[in-house]
Amino acid sequence: MAVREITAPEKAAPAAGAKGRRGNLYRSPGFWGMIFISPWLLGFLLFTAGPMLMSLYLSLCKYDLHTLQFVGAKNYEVLLTRDPLFWKSLRNTALYVLFSVPIGLTGSLFIALLLNHKVKGIALFRTLFYLPSLVPAVASALVWQWVFHPDSGILNYGLSKVGIQGPAWLVDPDTALPSLIIMSLWGVGGGRMIIFLAGLQGISDELYEAAALDGAKGWTIFRNVTLPMLSPTIFFNLVLGIIGSFQVFTSAYIMTAGGPDNATLMFVLYLYNNAFRYFKLGKASAMAWILFAILLVFTVVQFKQASKWVYYEGGEKE
Amino acid sequence: MASIEPVGRDAQAEKLRRFGIFLVLVFGAALFSVPFLWTVSTALKTNEQVFAVPPRWIPDPVEWSNFRRAWTELPFPTFVFNTVLVTVVSTFGQVLSASLVAYGFARFKWRGRNALFYLMLSTMMLPSQVTMIPVFLFWRQLNLIDTFAPLIVPAFFGGGAFTIFLLRQFFLTIPRELDEAAMIDGASPFRIWWSVLLPLARPALITVVLFSFIGHWDDFMGPLIYLNSMEKYTVSIGLRMFQDMFGTQLELLMAASLIHILPTVILFFVAQRYFIKGIAMTGLK
Structure with a gap:
């Protein structure tokens, strides 16, 4: 994207910050570019880069809001070798991600494929599938807590109608985590589905027509046209889906507070408890960095794998 | 909107396919709506009705005052x-x-x-x-x-x-x-x-x-x-x-x-x- 040099009238040099500069404004693109991105740059230094450095330092300290003491790698050592709850929370979160991301992604894609047809009432269907993702997390948690109620909840009532004796869901350590996963699937019609839908609508009709002329049928077309063309979208949703799911917090905080028997103690919930309930700010910072490291590894691996299955039209990445 | 438009395929089969998709959509939308309907239904019940077994979908009487109470x-x-x-x-x-x-x-x-x-x-x-x-x-x-x-x-x-x-x-x-x-x-x-x-x-x-x-x-x-x-x-x-x-x-x-x-x-x-x-x-x- 080359910046063209156009000579503008002298008067063009305007107000804000451009004192002494004359002529075409795009002639000093660096100056103007930096002016425009400065809100982000300041925010990055103030709320991201600075805090990251401090967080890294805190993770090497013992800090309870009153006394600060440098302890080296001790927080990491304690977490990794002597804190069963850390491993429990990591295991819970990993299981949550392992199930909710692939099922959720497949579900979103499936709904997007259905909604990409011209059938009666399509606008209404889109809205109905999208609505659950508009429900604020706290309200959603309260609603689902009630849906999962073992005796009076609608889920077990529905199951009893088809002859199944429903479990105690959130109250039973064996079903509490699956309950949170099921609840997360209520949102499959949300943002990810919309992004899939936008991706599907971006695939040109000519490709489908060409495939049909070649005699390709439903599944073959899906496998050889839709999936490859959609692979950048899938990749995008997968990467952000994993990052988002690893940070699950509100549902566990509201519905189970991590219980029963720590069965739903999620990584970020345990981190929050360490930071703002037990005021072990050093330990909590160390947990944050471990989480960051895990996500970084996941993301890098996915980007490395991407070249094998993600197809970019025109052969370039955006 | 780009949709899969089969070229030269039997119109009857296409009609049937769309009807199938329509049915799946109706079923899915109904399933996704259950927690909403359940919430609205509960919000309009009396406390005794809330825990009634088996649950009832239609509140009787309808307690509109729940909203006023929640608000105050x-x-x-x-x-x-x-x-x-x-x-x-x-x-x-x-x-x-x-x-x-x-x-x-x-x-x-x-x-x-x-x-x-x-x-x-x-x-x-x-x-x-x-x-x-x-x-x-x-x-x-x-x-x-x-x-x-x-x-x-x-x-x-x-x-x-x-x-x-x-x-x-x-x-x-x-x-x-x-x-x-x-x-x-x-x-x-x-x-x-x-x-x-x-x-x-x-x-x-x-x-x-x-x-x-x-x-x-x-x-x-x-x-x-x-x-x-x-x-x-x-x-x-x-x-x-x-x-x-x-x-x-x-x-x-x-x-x-x-x-x-x-x-x-x-x-x-x-x-x-x-x-x-x-x-x-x-x-x-």
Whole structure:
């Protein structure tokens, strides 16, 4: 994207910050570019880069809001070798991600494929599938807590109608985590589905027509046209889906507070408890960095794998 | 809308296929609606009816007063006022600053721009927990805990990588000739941003406003960390308190939850015309 040099009238040099500069404004693109991105740059230094450095330092300290003491790698050592709850929370979160991301992604894609047809009432269907993702997390948690109620909840009532004796869901350590996963699937019609839908609508009709002329049928077309063309979208949703799911917090905080028997103690919930309930700010910072490291590894691996299955039209990445 | 239009396929089979898809959609939509209907039904019941076995779908009698009680048992009007204040100001800040930054990244080229752009994108990978504690200490140092500042001020600093990215992608689709024509007429970059790009970016801006509004309206961890006194609570924290105090009065809890849900749903209906278009046109894929 080359910046063209156009000579503008002298008067063009305007107000804000451009004192002494004359002529075409795009002639000093660096100056103007930096002016425009400065809100982000300041925010990055103030709320991201600075805090990251401090967080890294805190993770090497013992800090309870009153006394600060440098302890080296001790927080990491304690977490990794002597804190069963850390491993429990990591295991819970990993299981949550392992199930909710692939099922959720497949579900979103499936709904997007259905909604990409011209059938009666399509606008209404889109809205109905999208609505659950508009429900604020706290309200959603309260609603689902009630849906999962073992005796009076609608889920077990529905199951009893088809002859199944429903479990105690959130109250039973064996079903509490699956309950949170099921609840997360209520949102499959949300943002990810919309992004899939936008991706599907971006695939040109000519490709489908060409495939049909070649005699390709439903599944073959899906496998050889839709999936490859959609692979950048899938990749995008997968990467952000994993990052988002690893940070699950509100549902566990509201519905189970991590219980029963720590069965739903999620990584970020345990981190929050360490930071703002037990005021072990050093330990909590160390947990944050471990989480960051895990996500970084996941993301890098996915980007490395991407070249094998993600197809970019025109052969370039955006 | 691009849809799979088989060429030369039997019209009868196609009709049947569409009907099948229609049935699956009806079933799915019904399934997804159950928690909503269940919430509305519960919110309109008496407490005895709530725990009736087997459950009843249609409340009898219909207790409209649950909404009034949910609204008055806790200072809900205050919670709503606080949330509206925080959400509106943050959304404004987020969209304003993100559109400025997106303009900077989309229209100016300088050494190091791409590096900065990728740096910005990479912050999407950073879990907020990494910066959460130092940022908390920062606001504590400034004596601004239990004020709205920590929830509002950061929104004015760029508005987040995703928002910037979305708007930048959209700006790239707007022909540069329009900027140049305005420039020849003597418009400053701020003027071009304001009178050329923003009006043309309406679908993207509405999409971003919607995302941003929902994000702030929804926010739980922020208020949970920063707000301590009840008169500062937002709805999400208020609901949490409601849960502690009236946990067994499910009808009130569900009525209060519906009050929390309603604004986002209304906003969605107002904005949905632009919504999918906004995402599709940014070329986000």
